[in-house]
Amino acid sequence: AGGAGGAVLEAPGAVRSAKIPVPAVEEGDPTGCGDVWGIACFVALLEGRSVEEAVTRANRAAALNVRHRGASGLHRFLRGCIETAAS
Numbered sequence: 001a002g003g004a005g006g007a008v009l010e011a012p013g014a015v016r017s018a019k020i021p022v023p024a025v026e027e028g029d030p031t032g033c034g035d036v037w038g039i040a041c042f043v044a045l046l047e048g049r050s051v052e053e054a055v056t057r058a059n060r061a062a063a064l065n066v067r068h069r070g071a072s073g074l075h076r077f078l079r080g081c082i083e084t085a086a087s
Helices: 033-046 051-065 074-086
Strands: none
Touching: 033 051
16 A cells, blocks of 8 residues: 555554553542653653553552642652652
């Protein structure tokens, strides 16, 4: 099949997958967990981390976010926690 400008598109090659564990969390408030996960993953990828490591770090950061109620002051709460999630 032809792509843009008539270029031939080829399959990208082998696809990898990994089962990445999710940290256990106590009951808490999930407000902002998706946002925290997304930015933690994005930052790790910008740092040149592998996809697996980026997802692992994002999972840890989102799990930490559950311990904070609501969104007010979340940035202050997570400031110290993100370093913990990265280790």
